[in-house]
Amino acid sequence: MRIVPSEISDSTRSRAERSVFEALKAIPDDRSVALHTVHLPRHHRKRVGEIDFIVIMPDILLFIEVKGGRVHQHDGKWYYGPPGREEGPKESPFAQANGGMHEFEREIGALVGDLRSHGVPSGYLVITPDVDLRRTTEFEPQQYLGTAAYDGGRGLAQGIERATRFWLSQNRWARTPVSASLRKKMLDAVRPDFDLVPNLRSRLTHLDVAFERLTNEQFDRLDELESNPRLIWTGGAGTGKTFLAAEAARRKSAHGSVLFTCASTTLATHLDHILVDDAITVLPFDRLDEVRGRTFGQLIVDEAQDLMTFESLDTLESLVPGGLAEGRWIFMLDQNNQVLAPSSFDSDAWEYLRAMGSVYGPMKRNCRNTVQIVKQVHSYTGADLGVASAGEGEPVRFTEVHDARDEAAALDAYVNELAREDVSPRDITLLSASGHWETSSARLSQRASKIERFTDVVGTDRTRHRLTWSSVSDFKGHESHVVCLIDLEPDHLTGRLDALYVACTRARAQLWVACRPGIRRMLADLGVAVLMREGQLK
Template identity: 75%
Template sequence: MRVIPSEISNSTGSQAERSVFAALKEIPDAQSVALHSVHLPRHRTKRVGEIDFVVITPDILLFIEVKGGRVSQRDGKWYYGPPGREDGPKESPFAQASTGMHAFERKIATLIGDLRDQGIPSGYLVITTDIDLAPTTDFEPEQYLGRKAYDGGRGLAQGIERATRFWLGRNRWARTPVPSSVRNKMLAAIRPDFDLVPNLQSRLTDLDVAFERLTNEQMDRLDELESNHRLIWTGGAGTGKTFLAAEAARRKSGTRSVLFTCASSTLARHMTRILADDAITVLPFDRLDQIKHRTFDQLIVDEAQDLMTFDSLGVLDELVAGGLEKGQWIFMLDQNNQVLAPHTYDPQAWDYLLTLGTVYGPMKRNCRNTVQIVKQVQLYTGADLGVASAGEGEPARFVDVRDAQNEASLLDCYVDTLVQEDVSPRDITLLSVSGDWETSSARLSRHASRIQRFTDVVGSERVKHRLTWSSITDFKGHESHIVCLIDLEPEHLEGRLDALYVAWTRARAQLWIACRPNVRKALTRLGAAALQRNGALR
């Protein structure tokens, strides 16, 4: 069944609604449409009413009210939620469904005409996903789907069919099937709630939902790899390696001591907050001497391409029980580093590691970057980021600037536009190619006094609704909804393809690039070189 919107917003906190949303999408019915969270601005008893789901089928207009968790009834009053935190007394879910249905019918009648005159039947179904209500005089069995019958969503289609038969018996004036033209009129009347051109913040939310779904799918792969004690997991930027490394650390910490390390000190600080567990030690590689006399049951190395030398492997060998040869470890590695920054990568060390572990990858699902960003990076660097799966976005914006002052002015205009589209400044990161705050164009911005330095706030609770400034090096392993690349001079692109790769792949939704004089020419040369490496030019 088609569901509108196609992805549930991460602002939907009800796990019961999320379950029903997913179950509706699984119903093999090409003719019906379900709409989630339909607002009723003229509800009879509430300032703003809401129907959980409205389902338009050839046979009926069905309203679904969903309740999750504990539901109880005392002295004719209904209460929702756990003891001590109950919400109530309130009307029954059946009364809620009924009043919502009638309010909706009145609303839609003003748009397409009276439903009864057109022979359109309607009814409602109440679903409690986690409990079974005892039979009462409040409802007929066909109007209700409890935990057992719902069966985690598997019984939803049958419940809808049963409710449809019941309500068709009550709507004897119904003329079914309802013509598709009439159903389309109903859909068109409701859909403006969903199909207004979304502002940028809503699109960012949709990308977040897609990211959560994709990383959860990749996380399931960990179950398949539990039997591999020495694992090398490869994938380009944005394929979820750090997410999976963190989940692996959590799982392993249940039965053993875990060391999580990486080359980046800012990434290590971030992961320290995420992996707050006594069994997990998180340290950047340059501070491992603090624990040189300890050994750990499990070693996890993120961004391992930055540590792919025999000296680094020797340090790690001493810290894992059994050493690298017999111990238990996971190395997360970006294979693009071999092309982009060969001076930090020893192929012989890589060959040695290959003899010790099992390789999984390269991971091909990019769940961070939009299609446009993936294509942009591949065009200029030739790097393989996998298949972009997070969704469509906007093309990267290249903006020609004369100097630092002009760059700051145009940056301010862009940030102001984003804020007007309800984007929080905290979702915008200014990535400086020079990495020097004292000479950065960001200091000339009107927002300069409200820009926070990434190194000051990473891994802490002090993040405010402000722009963030960072060097590319410090931001490696992190990400932001919107990245503005600033302080870029032509000489920064000479021999620094890795910096370009890292900077551009930090952006999840939008990429804005300030090009100072001759930067465009340098980028054109990089693009041609990338095509030549990939055999497109001869």
């Protein structure tokens, strides 16, 4: 007979239960299933009840109560266990079996329907493997199996047959055999087979906690560097540079005015919404003429690699007392391929700046991306994103598509999959490699009318649960739980990898890439080129 669980738990100390467990397994019956130790969440006389064994058979639902060792009755009360350590007074084993049977019928009836209406008969059998009870009016011989009849387990099958015949005569309304489907339904209600995998929403939550913890650890850098007036922090995407820059602005504002600037208009808009102190001015670089003639006690430049030209440095020079040589400033810099316009990075300007400040880095603790994303980006670009300290995530997903319409259908299917994983559309960003909404595959999506443009919502208190669409350049400096890279054509991977680098590193936990014809081949070629540069291939 099959028994669930198939092996008895180490926590089962009762030698008598272990004997019955093995005796049930030895019965040659491939249609019945025995369940060991079934708990009852509610009981009319106990906080929690327990049934030693339930046997689901074609002819009956049989409940088995096992009492091992010494059984003692005195003055109508029952005691179990050796003298001096006996438990009681308690119910008789027959009352326990009868009570457990009725409580179980009520509980399972709520899940599979009333057993009597299904014609399922039930009964119980009390077994005392070590002693023989004297016959009383409390039970019929067919309801009981003592040590002689049990015979070390050899008499169990015969005892079950006898109990079955007895109880069927008591349940004249029974309709047997009970169907295999109903028996399976009862088994699933008590001991279902399942393999529950945490959904993506729960995994995102755990990653959020890890990212938050890791990012807070970056505060140590602020404490260590407080005394240095001119700082350059370097690190790859996801190492927390923008977070540190914002926190530095808050701290410096306590001692005077702060100017926070960067090349990205959307990033500046986002930070202006966060850095609300009156002493902090946040402006994108192309609007610095609005503060011409003013100076600030502290200058903070984020994504400084986008402004690494002598012309840009001259503009910044005039905004701090003493200029860049004597003023107080912090530059955040990523020296990987994160420069959308390569002409904007002048290596001579970089050498000029670094000679005036203290360079710390590169920062090695990646606080944004999972291991899978870090490895995938490195394999295509060779960029160093640091160590993915938050740990494992989902593999990067690549989906082959033929054209924009096919891509839109694949995108809808993937978003539907995320919805089934309880991921909010607000946590999903569609990054367009082309950056043109009018020609984007997103416009062919079933959700097109409910997609928000990132430039319209950045810096606002978003409350609607909608997908967000953005160009890669507008989303630089930002991040999203899930990023879907769309509108990717071979031309976008020819001659430069900065846009691919930026797009892929925006994803905190999940990256999905739609691959139009030729993309997979080019990605493979990029991977080979990285291996050759690193000396792993010749």
